[in-house]
Amino acid sequence: MEQWKSYQKAHQERFLQELIDLLRIPSVSARSEHKNDMLACAKAVQTHLTNAGADKAEIFETPGHPIVFGEKMVDASLPTVLVYGHYDVQPPDPIELWKSGPFEPRIEDGKIFARGACDDKGQFFMHIKALETMHACGTFPCNIKFLIEGEEEVGSPNLATFVKNNQALLKSDVILISDTAMLSLETPSIDIGVRGLSYIEVEVTGPNRDLHSGVYGGAVANPITMLAKMIASCHDENNHITIPGFYDDVVESSAAERAKMAEAPHDDTEYAKDLGVKALWGEKGYSTNERTGIRPTLELNGIWGGYIGEGSKTVLPSKAYAKISTRLVPNQSSKKITELLIQHFESIAPEGVIVKATEHHGGEPYMTPIDSLEYQAAEKAIEATFGKKPIPVRGGGSIPICALFEQELGIKIVFMGFGLDSDNLHSPNEKYDIQNFYKGIETIPYFHHFYAELKK
Amino acid sequence: MEQWKSYQKAHQERFLQELIDLLRIPSVSARSEHKNDMLACAKAVQTHLTNAGADKAEIFETPGHPIVFGEKMVDASLPTVLVYGHYDVQPPDPIELWKSGPFEPRIEDGKIFARGACDDKGQFFMHIKALETMHACGTFPCNIKFLIEGEEEVGSPNLATFVKNNQALLKSDVILISDTAMLSLETPSIDIGVRGLSYIEVEVTGPNRDLHSGVYGGAVANPITMLAKMIASCHDENNHITIPGFYDDVVESSAAERAKMAEAPHDDTEYAKDLGVKALWGEKGYSTNERTGIRPTLELNGIWGGYIGEGSKTVLPSKAYAKISTRLVPNQSSKKITELLIQHFESIAPEGVIVKATEHHGGEPYMTPIDSLEYQAAEKAIEATFGKKPIPVRGGGSIPICALFEQELGIKIVFMGFGLDSDNLHSPNEKYDIQNFYKGIETIPYFHHFYAELKK
Numbered sequence: 055m056e057q058w059k060s061y062q063k064a065h066q067e068r069f070l071q072e073l074i075d076l077l078r079i080p081s082v083s084a085r086s087e088h089k090n091d092m093l094a095c096a097k098a099v100q101t102h103l104t105n106a107g108a109d110k111a112e113i114f115e116t117p118g119h120p121i122v123f124g125e126k127m128v129d130a131s132l133p134t135v136l137v138y139g140h141y142d143v144q145p146p147d148p149i150e151l152w153k154s155g156p157f158e159p160r161i162e163d164g165k166i167f168a169r170g171a172c173d174d175k176g177q178f179f180m181h182i183k184a185l186e187t188m189h190a191c192g193t194f195p196c197n198i199k200f201l202i203e204g205e206e207e208v209g210s211p212n213l214a215t216f217v218k219n220n221q222a223l224l225k226s227d228v229i230l231i232s233d234t235a236m237l238s239l240e241t242p243s244i245d246i247g248v249r250g251l252s253y254i255e256v257e258v259t260g261p262n263r264d265l266h267s268g269v270y271g272g273a274v275a276n277p278i279t280m281l282a283k284m285i286a287s288c289h290d291e292n293n294h295i296t297i298p299g300f301y302d303d304v305v306e307s308s309a310a311e312r313a314k315m316a317e318a319p320h321d322d323t324e325y326a327k328d329l330g331v332k333a334l335w336g337e338k339g340y341s342t343n344e345r346t347g348i349r350p351t352l353e354l355n356g357i358w359g360g361y362i363g364e365g366s367k368t369v370l371p372s373k374a375y376a377k378i379s380t381r382l383v384p385n386q387s388s389k390k391i392t393e394l395l396i397q398h399f400e401s402i403a404p405e406g407v408i409v410k411a412t413e414h415h416g417g418e419p420y421m422t423p424i425d426s427l428e429y430q431a432a433e434k435a436i437e438a439t440f441g442k443k444p445i446p447v448r449g450g451g452s453i454p455i456c457a458l459f460e461q462e463l464g465i466k467i468v469f470m471g472f473g474l475d476s477d478n479l480h481s482p483n484e485k486y487d488i489q490n491f492y493k494g495i496e497t498i499p500y501f502h503h504f505y506a507e508l509k510k
Numbered sequence: 511m512e513q514w515k516s517y518q519k520a521h522q523e524r525f526l527q528e529l530i531d532l533l534r535i536p537s538v539s540a541r542s543e544h545k546n547d548m549l550a551c552a553k554a555v556q557t558h559l560t561n562a563g564a565d566k567a568e569i570f571e572t573p574g575h576p577i578v579f580g581e582k583m584v585d586a587s588l589p590t591v592l593v594y595g596h597y598d599v600q601p602p603d604p605i606e607l608w609k610s611g612p613f614e615p616r617i618e619d620g621k622i623f624a625r626g627a628c629d630d631k632g633q634f635f636m637h638i639k640a641l642e643t644m645h646a647c648g649t650f651p652c653n654i655k656f657l658i659e660g661e662e663e664v665g666s667p668n669l670a671t672f673v674k675n676n677q678a679l680l681k682s683d684v685i686l687i688s689d690t691a692m693l694s695l696e697t698p699s700i701d702i703g704v705r706g707l708s709y710i711e712v713e714v715t716g717p718n719r720d721l722h723s724g725v726y727g728g729a730v731a732n733p734i735t736m737l738a739k740m741i742a743s744c745h746d747e748n749n750h751i752t753i754p755g756f757y758d759d760v761v762e763s764s765a766a767e768r769a770k771m772a773e774a775p776h777d778d779t780e781y782a783k784d785l786g787v788k789a790l791w792g793e794k795g796y797s798t799n800e801r802t803g804i805r806p807t808l809e810l811n812g813i814w815g816g817y818i819g820e821g822s823k824t825v826l827p828s829k830a831y832a833k834i835s836t837r838l839v840p841n842q843s844s845k846k847i848t849e850l851l852i853q854h855f856e857s858i859a860p861e862g863v864i865v866k867a868t869e870h871h872g873g874e875p876y877m878t879p880i881d882s883l884e885y886q887a888a889e890k891a892i893e894a895t896f897g898k899k900p901i902p903v904r905g906g907g908s909i910p911i912c913a914l915f916e917q918e919l920g921i922k923i924v925f926m927g928f929g930l931d932s933d934n935l936h937s938p939n940e941k942y943d944i945q946n947f948y949k950g951i952e953t954i955p956y957f958h959h960f961y962a963e964l965k966k
Contacts, residue, residue: 083821084819084820084821084822084823085819085820085821086820144823144824144825145817145819145821145823147817147819147823148720151719151720207823208821208822209822235725249724251724251824253822253824255822260787261785261786261787262785262786262787263607263785263786263934263937263938263939264604264607264934264936264937264938265785265936265937266906266907266935266936266937267807267809267811267835267837267936268705268707268802268837268905268906268907268908269691269802269905269906269907269931269935270785270802270906270931271802271807271809271837271906272792272793272801272802272805272807272809272837272906273781273790273791273792273798273801273802274785274787274790274791274792275787275789275790275791276791276809276810278741278810278812278813278832279741279742279744279745279809279810281738281813282737282738282739282741282742282810282813283738283741283742285734285735285738285739285742286735286738286739286741286742286743287742288735289735325729329717329718329719329721329726329730330717330718330719331716331717331718331730331731331862331863332861332862332864333731333861333862334729334730334731334862335729335730335731335732335860335861335862336728336729336730337728342729345728345729346724346725346726346727346728346729349728351723351727351728353723353727353728353732353735353824353826354732354734354735354738354815354816354827355723355816355817355822355823355824355825355826355827356734356815356816356817356818356823356825356827357734357737357738357813357814357815357816357818357830358813358814358815358818359810359812359813359814360810360811360812360813360833361601361603361811361812361833362812362813362814362831362833363540363541363601363603364540364541364542365539365540365541365601365664365870366540366664366665366709366711366811366833366835366870366871367540367600367601367603367663367811367812367833367936368600368707368709368809368811368835368908368936369600369811369812369936369937370809370811371810371811371812374813375818376734377816377817377818377822377823379723379822379824381723381724381727381728404791405788405789405791406787406788406789406790406791407787408788414821414822415822449724449725450722450724450725450726450727450728451722451724451725452724452824475725475726478719478720479722479725480720480721480722480723480823480824480825481719481720481721481722481825482719482720483719
């Protein structure tokens with residue numbers, strides 16, 4: 055294992071340079087104009103897998119963006135680790151807030167700034183470099199498979215079909231995902247859960263054309279005002295979500311679990327200061343970590359309607375829109391919540407407007423039991439390289455495909471993420487600390503080692 | 511007067527062609543990229559004035575867009591009519607809803623479709639053609655001055671200074687404005703009032719950067735949600751405006767006035783059908799015509815925040831914005847209401863966000879007394895050319911500069927508008943009926959005639 059470390063130390067600058075090149079590809083899955091960039095990025099991943107020692111590296115077409123599959127089968131008697139990651143990234147908007155181009159990676163203060171730096175190019179790429187390390191040193195504790203998709207940021211619409219149709223190809227013992235954060239390098243942690251997601255878009259139509267707000271104002275329902283009223287009604291005065299049935303299936307955390315969560319280092323004052331807000335906000339009766347970890351939420355992701363340009367226009371618009379997503383916890387069903395949301399918005403449509411709600415994408419919540427072999431292997435790996443036992447925490451984000459993996463492949467998932475909450479995922483100036491990148495590459499082979507040990 | 515009519519009949523096709531050429535100039539005052547178009551349009555107006563027989567036609571620079579002044583002084587003993595109009599137009603957005611280019615005038619079914627066709631190029635241009643008519647026929651009942659500005663659609667920020675500094679130049683007996691609508695060619699009407707306006711923009715800032723809605727969602731106030739709550743609180747369940755003090759200075763119309771208003775032909779079912787809405791909306795206790803004429807209103811003109819592109823993005827945005835305007839009735843003060851609005855939005859800012867409200871522009875309400883000489887001249891002119899007496903109505907729109915005119919120049923304003931409510935002002939597919947254009951050109955010299963008669 056010392057050999058792994060020496061190899062990595064000798065090559066780490068090249069590893070970083072390779073990541074920088076990968077980050078230059080604007081693989082934005084949500085935007086159709088990036089279709090060719092998506093393909094270019096898939097091909098780059100394929101090449102990296104081959105160069106790192108994979109026996110097989112293939113691109114599978116889908117009705118959307120391609121999936122990259124790779125494998126290094128050492129010995130059929132060894133356990134197999136399936137690495138899942140995604141090469142697509144969020145749109146970089148708002149572009150004007152980036153200090154440097156989102157696809158022109160910049161290194162400053164030990165961090166690499168670029169869209170996808172942490173989510174998820176910088177993280178899945180650590181696994182390719184871990185493969186290279188084990189390949190170069192000739193020591194493979196496990197077989198390895200890679201499933202790197204291009205549609206995670208748009209809800210993985212084609213991955214389920216691929217998984218269902220390729221069960222033999224994907225056959226493994228555990229799924230390892232690096233697409234989450236840890237508390238810090240000093241306080242390592244492991245996400246034991248990800249939230250589910252329901253994402254809808256609401257369209258409110260008032261008059262059949264934009265109107266002069268002086269001539270018609272006051273006599274016709276304004277779709278922006280009506281949309282605002284609907285949004286405002288989604289949270290009550292305690293910031294509970296008011297949609298009927300929304301909390302019905304939520305598994306409440308026990309007092310013991312909540313007490314354990316409260317042990318994780320957290321300072322609301324620091325948290326607020328980092329975000330530049332004078333006060334935090336959230337559901338009454340829950341702490342910040344609980345609000346982002348064990349409670350479902352409803353957030354407005356976008357809103358638009360009427361005149362949004364420079365200056366002023368006295369228009370009473372025909373339409374207004376909102377993008378709205380909820381994060382779900384065990385045992386909520388994304389499908390059921392999406393139906394509830396759509397039904398709710400259509401049913402509360404004020405007189406004088408027509409409301410149409412449609413589904414964007416969704417995903418189920420997922421939990422890794424801390425008494426599982428999979429969790430313990432990750433715990434030992436992190437302890438080995440960080441020098442301290444990681445804290446189990448509940449992550450706020452979503453990896454829509456997790457529940458399906460467990461269902462179709464019958465195996466457990468472990469989240470071994472090396473990002474930080476401050477990495478500006480989905481925001482301008484996304485970054486990944488270079489030390490975290492290197493620490494991840496160092497830790498991954500240990501996971502393979504301990505997982506093989508524990509499986510014996 | 512028969513001579514006027516013959517001249518107009520002989521030249522009406524050229525009049526229309528000239529209007530079409532004027533409509534080709536994209537004179538959008540709100541957009542800085544149209545600065546050169548604005549100047550080109552001012553020059554075109556200047557040339558038209560000269561060609562129509564004006565003794566003087568000048569362009570006055572302002573810190574914003576230029577003002578065109580023209581005059582035909584026939585005899586100092588005659589009364590002087592000052593025509594006010596504006597050559598600037600509203601932005602054409604949303605462009606995609608236009609059936610033909612907003613600046614590529616199209617004639618269909620007796621209507622001319624283009625941005626500015628009715629508001630106000632098509633209307634002020636009638637006065638230039640009326641000047642030409644009187645000039646060609648050598649019969650001028652009054653002197654004529656023209657004040658055609660380029661900033662009406664953005665609140666006339668530089669006109670007040672111009673008026674204050676040029677009182678001698680603008681000295682007149684009456685101001686005649688064609689920038690309003692009539693009920694129909696069959697039911698002519700005269701607007702006896704325009705509403706005032708207060709227009710503000712609200713900026714809501716939550717966290718100091720866009721955040722991942724999974725990682726932070728539920729723990730930080732979402733600026734879109736907070737903005738929606740503020741907007742939703744602006745109207746109560748009876749659609750009264752809830753801003754404290756908003757109605758304080760409203761002069762309530764008498765039962766007699768309301769009874770007279772109710773005589774104007776109006777059908778709510780037809781009105782709703784034309785707009786494509788199942789139900790109308792508005793302040794409880796008032797009819798549609800009252801809601802748009804004698805009552806103040808608050809409308810959302812635009813809203814935006816977060817991700818508004820294709821697909822989905824799970825962002826909790828840093829900022830959200832709204833453009834909000836109110837229409838005011840006598841005796842409300844635009845300045846006072848703007849202050850109330852700004853103060854209100856800043857004071858109701860929910861914890862966790864910062865709200866900044868700024869003024870866009872405003873204007874005072876204005877009323878023309880129906881027993882005034884000015885109104886009577888317009889009434890007689892319309893009766894002469896339409897064959898029936900016009901109905902006095904209260905218009906919903908605003909002409910911000912009216913109150914200032916009266917204050918600075920000490921003269922009355924009369925609104926002789928030839929548009930229709932269905933002209934799609936400020937909306938896609940703005941149009942002006944060619945018959946209305948011709949009828950306006952025919953009627954205007956009659957106004958000069960009757961005004962001179964009544965002034966004797």
